[in-house]
Amino acid sequence: MTSYLIRRLLLMIPSILGISVVLFTVLAMAPGDPFEELATNPAVPPEVRANLRASLGLDDPIHIRYVNWLFAMLKGDWGFSFVSRIPVDDLILQRLPVTIAVIGASQVLALLVALPVGIYAATRPYSIFDQIANTLAFVGFSLPTFFTGLLLILLFSIHLDWFPFVYRTQLDSTGWQWWWDQFRQSIMPVTVLGLFQGAALVRFVRSAVLDVIRLDHVTTARAKGIPERAVITRHVVRNAMIPVVTLVALQMPIIFGGAIVTEQIFRVPGIGSLLISAVLSNDTPVIMAVTFVFACLVILFNLIADLLYGWLDPRISYR
Amino acid sequence: MAGSTPASATASAAAERPQPGPWGEAWRRFRKHRLAMASLCVLGVLVLAVLIGPFIWTAPIDEIDFSKRLQGPSWEHPLGTDDLGQDLLARILYGGRISLAVGFAAMSVAILVGVIVGAIAGMAGGRVDAALMWLTDLFLSLPELPLLLLIIYLFRDSLVGVVGPEMGVFILIVLIIGGFRWMPVARLVRAQFFSLREKEFVEAARALGATRTRMVMVHILPNSLGPVLVAATIDIAAAIIAESTLSFLGLGFPPDIPTWGRLLFDAKDNLDFAPHWAIFPGLAIFLTVLSINFVGDGLRDAFDPRRVK
Amino acid sequence: MTPAPRLLEIENLQVHFSTDDGMVRAVDGVSIGVDAGETVCVVGESGCGKTVTAMTVLKLIAMPPGRIAGGRILWQGRDLVPLPPEGMRAIRSKEIGYIFQEPMTSLNPVYTVGEQIAETLRHHEGLSRRAALERAAEMLRLVHIPNPHKRIHDYPHQFSGGMRQRVVIAMALACNPKLVIADEPTTALDVTIQAQILDLLNEMKERLGMAVLLITHAMGVVAETAQRVVVMYAGKVVEEAPVRSLFAAPRHPYTQGLIRSIPRLDLAATEHKRLEAIPGTVPSLLNPPPGCRFAARCRHATPECTAAEPPLREVAPGHKAACIHAESLAA
Numbered sequence A: 001m002t003s004y005l006i007r008r009l010l011l012m013i014p015s016i017l018g019i020s021v022v023l024f025t026v027l028a029m030a031p032g033d034p035f036e037e038l039a040t041n042p043a044v045p046p047e048v049r050a051n052l053r054a055s056l057g058l059d060d061p062i063h064i065r066y067v068n069w070l071f072a073m074l075k076g077d078w079g080f081s082f083v084s085r086i087p088v089d090d091l092i093l094q095r096l097p098v099t100i101a102v103i104g105a106s107q108v109l110a111l112l113v114a115l116p117v118g119i120y121a122a123t124r125p126y127s128i129f130d131q132i133a134n135t136l137a138f139v140g141f142s143l144p145t146f147f148t149g150l151l152l153i154l155l156f157s158i159h160l161d162w163f164p165f166v167y168r169t170q171l172d173s174t175g176w177q178w179w180w181d182q183f184r185q186s187i188m189p190v191t192v193l194g195l196f197q198g199a200a201l202v203r204f205v206r207s208a209v210l211d212v213i214r215l216d217h218v219t220t221a222r223a224k225g226i227p228e229r230a231v232i233t234r235h236v237v238r239n240a241m242i243p244v245v246t247l248v249a250l251q252m253p254i255i256f257g258g259a260i261v262t263e264q265i266f267r268v269p270g271i272g273s274l275l276i277s278a279v280l281s282n283d284t285p286v287i288m289a290v291t292f293v294f295a296c297l298v299i300l301f302n303l304i305a306d307l308l309y310g311w312l313d314p315r316i317s318y319r
Numbered sequence B: 001m002a003g004s005t006p007a008s009a010t011a012s013a014a015a016e017r018p019q020p021g022p023w024g025e026a027w028r029r030f031r032k033h034r035l036a037m038a039s040l041c042v043l044g045v046l047v048l049a050v051l052i053g054p055f056i057w058t059a060p061i062d063e064i065d066f067s068k069r070l071q072g073p074s075w076e077h078p079l080g081t082d083d084l085g086q087d088l089l090a091r092i093l094y095g096g097r098i099s100l101a102v103g104f105a106a107m108s109v110a111i112l113v114g115v116i117v118g119a120i121a122g123m124a125g126g127r128v129d130a131a132l133m134w135l136t137d138l139f140l141s142l143p144e145l146p147l148l149l150l151i152i153y154l155f156r157d158s159l160v161g162v163v164g165p166e167m168g169v170f171i172l173i174v175l176i177i178g179g180f181r182w183m184p185v186a187r188l189v190r191a192q193f194f195s196l197r198e199k200e201f202v203e204a205a206r207a208l209g210a211t212r213t214r215m216v217m218v219h220i221l222p223n224s225l226g227p228v229l230v231a232a233t234i235d236i237a238a239a240i241i242a243e244s245t246l247s248f249l250g251l252g253f254p255p256d257i258p259t260w261g262r263l264l265f266d267a268k269d270n271l272d273f274a275p276h277w278a279i280f281p282g283l284a285i286f287l288t289v290l291s292i293n294f295v296g297d298g299l300r301d302a303f304d305p306r307r308v309k
Numbered sequence C: 001m002t003p004a005p006r007l008l009e010i011e012n013l014q015v016h017f018s019t020d021d022g023m024v025r026a027v028d029g030v031s032i033g034v035d036a037g038e039t040v041c042v043v044g045e046s047g048c049g050k051t052v053t054a055m056t057v058l059k060l061i062a063m064p065p066g067r068i069a070g071g072r073i074l075w076q077g078r079d080l081v082p083l084p085p086e087g088m089r090a091i092r093s094k095e096i097g098y099i100f101q102e103p104m105t106s107l108n109p110v111y112t113v114g115e116q117i118a119e120t121l122r123h124h125e126g127l128s129r130r131a132a133l134e135r136a137a138e139m140l141r142l143v144h145i146p147n148p149h150k151r152i153h154d155y156p157h158q159f160s161g162g163m164r165q166r167v168v169i170a171m172a173l174a175c176n177p178k179l180v181i182a183d184e185p186t187t188a189l190d191v192t193i194q195a196q197i198l199d200l201l202n203e204m205k206e207r208l209g210m211a212v213l214l215i216t217h218a219m220g221v222v223a224e225t226a227q228r229v230v231v232m233y234a235g236k237v238v239e240e241a242p243v244r245s246l247f248a249a250p251r252h253p254y255t256q257g258l259i260r261s262i263p264r265l266d267l268a269a270t271e272h273k274r275l276e277a278i279p280g281t282v283p284s285l286l287n288p289p290p291g292c293r294f295a296a297r298c299r300h301a302t303p304e305c306t307a308a309e310p311p312l313r314e315v316a317p318g319h320k321a322a323c324i325h326a327e328s329l330a331a
Helices: A002-029 A036-040 A046-055 A062-075 A088-123 A128-142 A145-159 A175-213 A216-223 A228-266 A271-280 A284-312 B009-014 B020-032 B034-056 B088-124 B126-140 B144-163 B165-179 B183-197 B200-207 B212-248 B260-270 B275-303 C050-057 C085-091 C113-125 C129-142 C161-173 C191-208 C219-225 C243-248 C253-260 C265-271 C303-307
Strands: C008-019 C022-034 C039-043 C066-075 C096-099 C179-183 C211-216 C228-233 C236-242 C313-316 C319-321
Touching: A002 A062, A002 A284, A002 B126, A002 B144, A088 A128, A088 A175, A088 A228, A088 A271, A088 A284, A128 A175, A128 B275, A145 A175, A145 A228, A145 B212, A145 B260, A145 B275, A175 A228, A216 A228, A216 C096, A216 C161, A228 A271, A228 A284, A228 B144, A228 B212, A271 A284, A271 B144, A284 B144, B020 B034, B020 B275, B034 B088, B034 B275, B088 B126, B088 B165, B088 B183, B088 B212, B088 B260, B088 B275, B126 B183, B144 B165, B144 B212, B165 B212, B183 B212, B212 B260, B212 B275, B260 B275, C008 C050, C022 C039, C022 C050, C022 C066, C022 C211, C022 C236, C039 C050, C039 C219, C050 C066, C050 C179, C050 C211, C096 C161, C113 C129, C113 C161, C129 C161, C161 C179, C161 C191, C179 C191, C191 C211, C191 C219, C211 C219, C219 C243, C228 C243, C228 C253, C236 C243, C236 C253
Parallel strands: C039 C211, C039 C228, C096 C179, C179 C211
Antiparallel strands: C008 C022, C008 C066, C228 C236, C236 C319, C313 C319
């Protein structure tokens, strides 16, 4: 298992390098100069600008610039926000926990919905339950997150007035009330993201379970005379989790996309809404850094999925 | 699964006339999927509506009339008006053209790139294959939306300067969305290559002295088209969602172009007193995407009879 | 005085499968009996319904699309057909063990073999985890797997095909069942391993005294192991006889064909006699032809053969055949 872990960690390096090359290429190919703002500013003399360029290495050959840039990114030396003049890493670290919490909670919700529904549907394929679940799953992942978000706001905030539709970082309340308020304001963002994910997951789980349920070893398990429940949980679901883990990992980029939109709708102060406001205010260092962080998160989740995979499937770690 | 399909610009030109057998069979299986059939009808109505609707419903999309702002549905304005008193039905019909155009164009880009990458990898094998597959995996793990935002942010102004705001954003969005969705197609085509290469009729063609290009064009590509068609359908839906997302974030088409996502973006701050403004364009996106997804599911059933029953 | 019930008595079993194309009568009125301690072989080509018959005894076929349309399965005199799932579970493995065809796929890849054998023991005998693993190791020793205490912690993919089949056998025998159903236990294995597994089965039978219902398509296997043979064709029993009588005087043309198709090393070298295959294929069970189902492939067929279905009748003491020409074919 240790060697498997080390191998997986080593395999991350080319991925990080690859993603960084893509990011840097995009940046380098971009027309215009990130310092255009300074150029048009009459208060900044040309010599100062040239010095600044030189000190930042903007006139170096491209590969040197890439290496410098990569090391700066890896060191967490991400520069200052053009807008708030705060170091970008502080800005991101401040907001990252919220994003992780929202994504984590919605994943838990998605799994809580998708596992039982998908398994139950797969054990009764083409039953009424299966057909309803399947149709609802299609509806779920055909509803874009931004529309679901607006619908929930319309229903629960405006009509029923149950939940606030703006997420607040600083809650006035304390103690239990604080937890309750936190819970109430998190419900809608987490639901929007969780149901979207859950809908896709239901279909993954269902088809993975259906694939396993027909295998010979399940008949062997039945021939053992153990209860059907144990056959399903121990011999079907346990094996079906292996492909599901991979599929969930492949979904990660889509989940982040959904998280950005959700944060924007409910004004959740995570890195997603930070990215949008940075794009709207031309804050290049922040945009670059947030994109880089998202890319790293995807790689991190892929690593976690790989480790889970190795843990779930004994054939992998022994190979 | 032999024959031609409009799915791909490269492939359909070279594909042979469809043999009625396998396609008839696929169509028979497709028709058994009731939701897919219903969705095909819904989709047909939607496409017709955005194509010829503007000729029938001739209300201008940008006529500002403050006396009629934020009105709910009425005979005069079946889907109500927005904050400038503009007719929403006309705007949604117009936006639908953009959404569908983006969907189809981005899908074509994705399929084109995917088929080329997949075909090269499948034909070359070895190191080229390994490198291309590594690239495919890399692209699969790129965070799509942040990169979309980054690229649009960096390139929009210069492209708009060259070809104008509407066309510039259209090209940019289509290229990027397509450029982020070719990976599944590349994998599919490559897998088809590997499995079909060994099959008898390809062997036979090789024995008869068919050239490599000819074999690819005539035998291998038409045979991969079933699964690619399924992927293409899903891609259209994904591209429509991606474009709407960008517009919804205020980063897509210019504000005066009423795409569905843009309508939602404008409507979201008026939810409490003009919910119709958000609901109708939202429903339009939802219905389109849902029916495309169901059609894709029907196609999957039609082309893969071995799939779980 | 009523005679003591047989261990297993399958009476006029009918199993139907509904498919897209219609209903398939996979098993159409099959009767097979097994006495305690006896080995009965069911032979036939693939698709003749022998595996479905075997799996139906433990109700392991998928229902739906499968369905027991008629007949009884008497286990020690008790009918299993109406038995609810809990009742069936008490019989599976505990009283009737099952050995599957494919050792490569019949074990769950994510659990160690020890855990998989122990699972049966823990459920039926109520053993603790530790005690069950200990018994699992004993079972592995019994089926001649070296280092059993170490191997119980290995996963199926760490075993070779023959070794896996030994594990499967150990699993089927773990609760000391009265009957073991072995469904083509050697088909998926190399020829050399096949003999070892058959020897192992025979040895286990001697040691543990259980009855064996062996499903196979190989007549060679039948000759080596069985006391009684049931020949199935297209969902029906066409002949049933003690093994000696069957090989000495087969009464059904299909059985005769099967016997002629056994490769014989002793003859092949000297007489250059060609191995005979039975021409034609098994008829569709969707719409079986009227009369004798073998008639289309039978060289002795007469118009009477297709007129009515030939009943399975006693043609010699303890020897039954379903052929109207059975008497004339005896020679």
